[in-house]
Amino acid sequence: MSKLYLIFGVHNHQPLGNFDEVFEKAYSTCYLPFLEVLSKFSHIKCSVHFSGCLFDWLEEHKKKEVFHLLKDLAGRRQIEFLSGGYYEPILSLIPQQDRVGQIKYMNRFLKDNFSVEPQGIWLTERVWEQNLVSSIKEAGINYTLVDDVHFKYAGILKDNFFGYYRTEEDMHSIAVFPISKLLRYNIPFSTLDNLRSLLLSLKDDKEDRLITIMDDGEKFGFWPHTYEWVYGKKWLEGFFRFLDESQDWIETITFSQALERFSPEGLVYLPTASYSEMMEWVLEPEAFGAFREVKERVRNLKGGEVFLRGGYFRNFLRKYPEINHMHKRMLFLSRNLRDGSLSSEDKTLRYLWMAQCNCAWWHGIFGGFYLGHLRDEVYQNLLRAETIWERENQLSFSLQEEDFNLDGGKEIFLRNPELNIIVAPHQGGAILEIDAKRWLLNLSNCLSRRPENYHADVGRKRAADFSHNPKSIHDLVKAKEKDLDKYLVYDSYRKLSLIEGFVPKKESLDFLKKYGLRNTLAQWPFRYSISQAENQWRVKLEGAREDIRVEKSINLKREERGAEFSYRFVCGNEQLIRDEFIGIEFNLFIPSLNNSYYSLGGHNFSLFQDCFLSQSNHLDIIDTFRKFNVKFFFEKAGVAVFPIFSVSSSEGGFEKNLQHLCVVFLVDLAFARNFRLTFSIESWEEREK
Numbered sequence: 001m002s003k004l005y006l007i008f009g010v011h012n013h014q015p016l017g018n019f020d021e022v023f024e025k026a027y028s029t030c031y032l033p034f035l036e037v038l039s040k041f042s043h044i045k046c047s048v049h050f051s052g053c054l055f056d057w058l059e060e061h062k063k064k065e066v067f068h069l070l071k072d073l074a075g076r077r078q079i080e081f082l083s084g085g086y087y088e089p090i091l092s093l094i095p096q097q098d099r100v101g102q103i104k105y106m107n108r109f110l111k112d113n114f115s116v117e118p119q120g121i122w123l124t125e126r127v128w129e130q131n132l133v134s135s136i137k138e139a140g141i142n143y144t145l146v147d148d149v150h151f152k153y154a155g156i157l158k159d160n161f162f163g164y165y166r167t168e169e170d171m172h173s174i175a176v177f178p179i180s181k182l183l184r185y186n187i188p189f190s191t192l193d194n195l196r197s198l199l200l201s202l203k204d205d206k207e208d209r210l211i212t213i214m215d216d217g218e219k220f221g222f223w224p225h226t227y228e229w230v231y232g233k234k235w236l237e238g239f240f241r242f243l244d245e246s247q248d249w250i251e252t253i254t255f256s257q258a259l260e261r262f263s264p265e266g267l268v269y270l271p272t273a274s275y276s277e278m279m280e281w282v283l284e285p286e287a288f289g290a291f292r293e294v295k296e297r298v299r300n301l302k303g304g305e306v307f308l309r310g311g312y313f314r315n316f317l318r319k320y321p322e323i324n325h326m327h328k329r330m331l332f333l334s335r336n337l338r339d340g341s342l343s344s345e346d347k348t349l350r351y352l353w354m355a356q357c358n359c360a361w362w363h364g365i366f367g368g369f370y371l372g373h374l375r376d377e378v379y380q381n382l383l384r385a386e387t388i389w390e391r392e393n394q395l396s397f398s399l400q401e402e403d404f405n406l407d408g409g410k411e412i413f414l415r416n417p418e419l420n421i422i423v424a425p426h427q428g429g430a431i432l433e434i435d436a437k438r439w440l441l442n443l444s445n446c447l448s449r450r451p452e453n454y455h456a457d458v459g460r461k462r463a464a465d466f467s468h469n470p471k472s473i474h475d476l477v478k479a480k481e482k483d484l485d486k487y488l489v490y491d492s493y494r495k496l497s498l499i500e501g502f503v504p505k506k507e508s509l510d511f512l513k514k515y516g517l518r519n520t521l522a523q524w525p526f527r528y529s530i531s532q533a534e535n536q537w538r539v540k541l542e543g544a545r546e547d548i549r550v551e552k553s554i555n556l557k558r559e560e561r562g563a564e565f566s567y568r569f570v571c572g573n574e575q576l577i578r579d580e581f582i583g584i585e586f587n588l589f590i591p592s593l594n595n596s597y598y599s600l601g602g603h604n605f606s607l608f609q610d611c612f613l614s615q616s617n618h619l620d621i622i623d624t625f626r627k628f629n630v631k632f633f634f635e636k637a638g639v640a641v642f643p644i645f646s647v648s649s650s651e652g653g654f655e656k657n658l659q660h661l662c663v664v665f666l667v668d669l670a671f672a673r674n675f676r677l678t679f680s681i682e683s684w685e686e687r688e689k
Helices: 020-038 052-060 064-075 096-114 132-138 148-153 181-186 192-202 227-232 235-245 255-261 276-281 285-297 313-319 321-338 347-355 372-392 453-457 509-515 574-579 684-688
Strands: 004-012 046-050 079-081 143-147 165-169 172-179 209-216 250-252 398-402 411-415 419-424 430-436 499-504 527-533 536-544 548-557 562-571 580-588 596-600 603-606 611-623 628-650 653-667 674-683
Touching: 004 020, 004 192, 004 255, 020 052, 020 064, 020 227, 020 235, 046 052, 046 064, 052 064, 052 096, 064 079, 064 096, 096 132, 096 321, 096 347, 132 165, 132 172, 143 148, 143 255, 148 172, 172 209, 172 255, 181 192, 181 209, 192 235, 227 235, 276 285, 285 453, 313 321, 321 347, 321 372, 321 430, 347 372, 372 653, 398 527, 411 536, 419 548, 419 562, 499 509, 509 628, 562 580, 574 580, 580 628, 580 674, 596 628, 653 674
Parallel strands: 004 046, 004 209, 004 250, 046 079, 143 172
Antiparallel strands: 165 172, 398 411, 411 419, 419 430, 499 580, 527 536, 536 548, 548 562, 562 674, 580 653, 596 603, 596 611, 611 628, 628 653, 628 674
16 A cells, blocks of 8 residues: 655754743743654654754753753654754855854764764755755765755646655755645644645555655744644644554655655756745845736746746845845955864854854844844854954954955955944945944944835734634734834935935924935945054045035044044035034944933933934943943034834734934034044943942
């Protein structure tokens, strides 16, 4: 009698930088109960992948139950471990050496802790590029898995995919298993009766078939409304019991067993792709709308959807310049570290790998890149590694000119032992990054507000019925708070620092909050020159338009914890001088939202409050948790300070996030053609003294 052989597995991961309470909840509602239920059914085979980030947290918090269960299940050959990049990177976005290094590091961890040598790899977010074959094979891995939609994109016209295929690159060959989208959307969201009928429909009466389902483990208890369904109503236990009692026609096996029992379906070359939802998330709203319309038109055309695959994962780097900046900072550091010889045990290299954790590098239905604490974790690890590298190579006080972000214009990278400042002359002389090294803090870790594909749904309410079974996270549309549509404000320029533009004198703070500076010089190329005294770097920048010329300089001394900025404005437009201020904008990321405040004009304000003073000369921004104080001293000017909120999608619904604090100094050109300000950062303890 023929059988349907089922490869069933889960991928478990929480990103570095996520809150402990999130890890704890996922552990107690998902990871631990899943393994406890699985251990009751000795005949059920399961493939598992835990990210290194999650393994590290489990070890640090002494969650021995999970390790004991995994060792027991592995010992009785009930589970098969999949390797992967240890810190869950998107492999195609990191250098070859880091790809292989991270996979081998995970291989060694699994060998040391569970006495297994993994043969397969979980591909983060199933982002596939053909050149990964060589990297995977070099790391000692023989198979991976991607969504069945990847095979459809290759032009294979099938409703369901069975078995596995071979693929090759540069004479390296691996097996590739297609993950069933049909099963991915039904497990665990379908009733057991419906699922039984579905699996029966996939069985062939004449020959054995092999089908694969492996997906996020979090859908078994951690995703919204799933815990009660999966464990309270015992869906998972019922599913395993059904499999256990139906072994006459359906049997679970591991990937390695499948490779032994089944021959490959043939050779395949897969186009660059990820899962179908990701390929839509990467599209800009206009392209997303057009894609959805075309997709609807070909819905009834057999095979038509095969040739529609949305966007390309790397275009997240184009869609979000902030991600591109973070990515190029990582590549820049990786290249610098590779100039020396580092082993995987070197903490500098480990910090680099930790910075490659993928969750802050994209955005879809999950918060991802929109979550400031995840971006902050990336920069903390970059700065940990970079500071060690600078010290070892005696570069703590240095200047580099290089197009490190590969946008066609050179950036200027200023360093002293306390600060990094990265300036982009071809972007209006704006500052791309200010790093406070002592606090491992990128103060420019800011986010510009832009339209998102889902913003049209923010004001729409959809009632979800969870009385029978939960919905897939992709089907949920809800707001976590009221009036989010009021925060759908979009920026006309990127929120950097040291940006100049105009503000009408008759307008209010609300104008600045909604529209920002008018006619900014942010996209204008500035001429620049660099000079060095014994203990000081000076970058002088000059840019002009028809109505104004701006000269500004950035001075960074060897032992200072701050920098000095000086301006000279030349404006021949009397009406402009009469009617408008020139604004100088800084955007600053403050990580500890509920433990921070700013002080202006003798009053304290939370980061969630606005303030405008027509005359001031001093501003403090204080983080009492990370214990630092950002100080601005300046010649008398108006000052506007206000929070920047974004509206984003998360697994729990739509929400607003405080991204950063916007500070605008308003200079009246009728009275001052020169302006000077200093920026510094000091420890909280020093301030209190």
